[in-house]
Amino acid sequence: MHDIYKPIRSKSYSVSCEFCRIGPSICIPKLLENTLDNFINRKKEIAKNQVIVDEGTPLDKIYIINSGAVKTYITVNGKEQINGFYLPGDIIGLNSIHNLKYNNSVCALTNTLVCELKYNELIGLVSQNTHMQNTLLKLMSEDIQDYQQLILCFSQKNAEEKVATFIYSLYLRYARRGHISLNIKLSMSRSDIANYLGLTIETISRILTRMQDLNILTARGKYISIKDLSALIKFAEYHK
Amino acid sequence: MHDIYKPIRSKSYSVSCEFCRIGPSICIPKLLENTLDNFINRKKEIAKNQVIVDEGTPLDKIYIINSGAVKTYITVNGKEQINGFYLPGDIIGLNSIHNLKYNNSVCALTNTLVCELKYNELIGLVSQNTHMQNTLLKLMSEDIQDYQQLILCFSQKNAEEKVATFIYSLYLRYARRGHISLNIKLSMSRSDIANYLGLTIETISRILTRMQDLNILTARGKYISIKDLSALIKFAEYHK
DNA sequence: CGTCATGTTGATGGCCGTCAATTCATGTGG
DNA sequence: CCACATGAATTGACGGCCATCAACATGACG
Structure with missing residues (x-):
């Protein structure tokens, strides 16, 4: 784990905001930036192998990958079971809204830049803004669809x-x-x-x-x- | 497929509304019944082996199983791949919001009672009602979480x-x-x-x-x- | 009772996991 | 810059799990 003390130089591909999964027309962090000031840290640096989130911690923030990559996993009988890889533009945390706890741990695979987004503000924005609401519903529905496809992949x-x-x-x-x-x-x-x-x-x-x-x-x-x-x-x- | 012409006698277990997955406090169909009159047909009868939804058709309605059971499947190379079983209280269609098309077919396994719910009205209600909005987000997040668990099951x-x-x-x-x-x-x-x-x-x-x-x-x-x-x-x- | 669909049981083979040896990659220190 | 160490990836031999094929049993229903 020496990596943690190394300077972070992300050489990897990063999404421009227009290709972020949030969509070209509404970058949630940007929107929040306009409405509420300093609640989001844009482009926080995460070192390789650093654990960003531990399974079970409260869902206070949602993360969007800007560059780099992370894996998510749960721990079963002391062994990690990876259940997802997240690439630039991907959103982490949508599976944890229902009980407001992170249901998996998150660990950086490489040096990574993430956009942080406070959950409360996201929800506040969603409740005021119909467009934002539709966006969030679409994102989650897409996730459900993607997971169903993945299940078919794995089972068949x-x-x-x-x-x-x-x-x-x-x-x-x-x-x-x-x-x-x-x-x-x-x-x-x-x-x-x-x-x-x-x-x-x-x-x-x-x-x-x-x-x-x-x-x-x-x-x-x-x-x-x-x-x-x-x-x-x-x-x-x-x-x- | 003679079943279709048989009288429907559902002998199976049915959920009372308080155990519906929509939750005890808000039955969406009931709420709609109060606000908008006849847009929902409560407890529509479906005969065994009847296909309720064909893959690819527009998502105009969401279904909630009241009694009986259905399977959902996609068709790959002419063969059906089942990707879910839905029991009383379950909601069908949450994976299809993002493109407003049903992404799988739905077929009744037994004689089944479903609550129908027009999608537009659901969304209308959600945009007005914060509680309803949270409910829908929670439902979808739960689904994502469930699917992730299923993936672990299938892959490991x-x-x-x-x-x-x-x-x-x-x-x-x-x-x-x-x-x-x-x-x-x-x-x-x-x-x-x-x-x-x-x-x-x-x-x-x-x-x-x-x-x-x-x-x-x-x-x-x-x-x-x-x-x-x-x-x-x-x-x-x-x-x- | 006869027919057809559905479910059960047995024999065999192929895919993929396990174990082991080897090669390659990466980083460190001299 | 090279030698070395350590972990990652590759390759091979073998065995177990589960699919396949086939025969038989059971149940549904006219």
């Missing part, structure tokens, strides 16, 4: 399809934020991916080399370069 | 743990709606369960007989009787 797909889906979804998520590139730098380790997908690092590794042999992609450490996107998409589909 | 658990989790969650869901009983009548077929859990009917069957041999439950067709709840819970946990 085999290891190869899972890994292909994972990589393709990373590609898609960056692309939707305006960062369209076939070259992806994984911010998480093989072990994190395996944990998340319910596979082992060995399986992940074998599948990546198999895909490399088939000229679908090249994988050198954390750098993945998609060579044949349509083949990747085919691999990601459920085959049976 | 083996077949036995999945089946145990499934049965226990049915028990829990009924219990939370005020129907606490160790005797559960499955409204879905083995094939539906298998489809949903990403297993085969043979595996489901084998696991049920194994649990029967261990005196954890008895399973006779659609009737499951839990003999040892704590053992079931142990089985449902992730072991590794």
Whole structure:
């Protein structure tokens, strides 16, 4: 954990506000900035491996990733179970509104910049502003939809399809934020991916080399370069 | 599909409004009934095997199950993939708000009573009523949380743990709606369960007989009787 | 009672987890 | 700049879980 004491130099991709998942027309932090002064710290720096939120703490703030990446996880029998990776533009905390407690821990995978947003102010704004209300409902509904898709992925797909889906979804998520590139730098380790997908690092590794042999992609450490996107998409589909 | 022409006699458990997931203090349909007259049909009858919603149709209504049960599914390569079972008190459609289209089909597993609720009116009410707004946010946040748990279940658990989790969650869901009983009548077929859990009917069957041999439950067709709840819970946990 | 759908049980094989050895990457100190 | 150490990733051998295929049993319903 030496990293914590290192100066933070975020070399990674960051979203411009127009591609933030909050939407181009309303940056909640910006709106708050106009209405309520200093309640948000924009672009707070988080060092790699730093735990931003501990499972069970009160939901006082919502975080929006500006650059970098984090993972969220719950602890089961002393072992962490990763349940999400959040990339620039993503919003953390929407699953914790119902009981006003964070239901998972949050840890930075790399040096990360986050926008903080006080929950009370968000809700206050939502109750005054119909547009904001619709935005929040849409965001949460999208999340529900995304999770349903993920469940299908996990319950039906085999290891190869899972890994292909994972990589393709990373590609898609960056692309939707305006960062369209076939070259992806994984911010998480093989072990994190395996944990998340319910596979082992060995399986992940074998599948990546198999895909490399088939000229679908090249994988050198954390750098993945998609060579044949349509083949990747085919691999990601459920085959049976 | 003869069922459609049969008279509907729902013999199954139905929630009283106080155990509806909408909450005891605000039954949205009731509230609407007071404010706007005839826009909701309370307790519409749906026959077994009837498709209530087709994937892709506009989200004009939200449904709340009053009695009976439905499954939701998407169609992939011509085959249905079940992504949820909805029991009395459950709300259908929250995953479809973001694009105002139903993102899955809905089909009745048994004769079912639903409360219909026009989406526009729900939103209208929500924008006027802070309490209602909080309720909706909580409901959706709960859904997100539930789905995250389900993802962990699917990505990490083996077949036995999945089946145990499934049965226990049915028990829990009924219990939370005020129907606490160790005797559960499955409204879905083995094939539906298998489809949903990403297993085969043979595996489901084998696991049920194994649990029967261990005196954890008895399973006779659609009737499951839990003999040892704590053992079931142990089985449902992730072991590794 | 006969038919058809649904559920159960058994035998076999493939996918993927486990264990182990090796290679590669990253950072540190000399 | 190189040698080394440490952890991450890769590759191989083997075994267990669960899907597949097939046969049989049970139940629903006319």
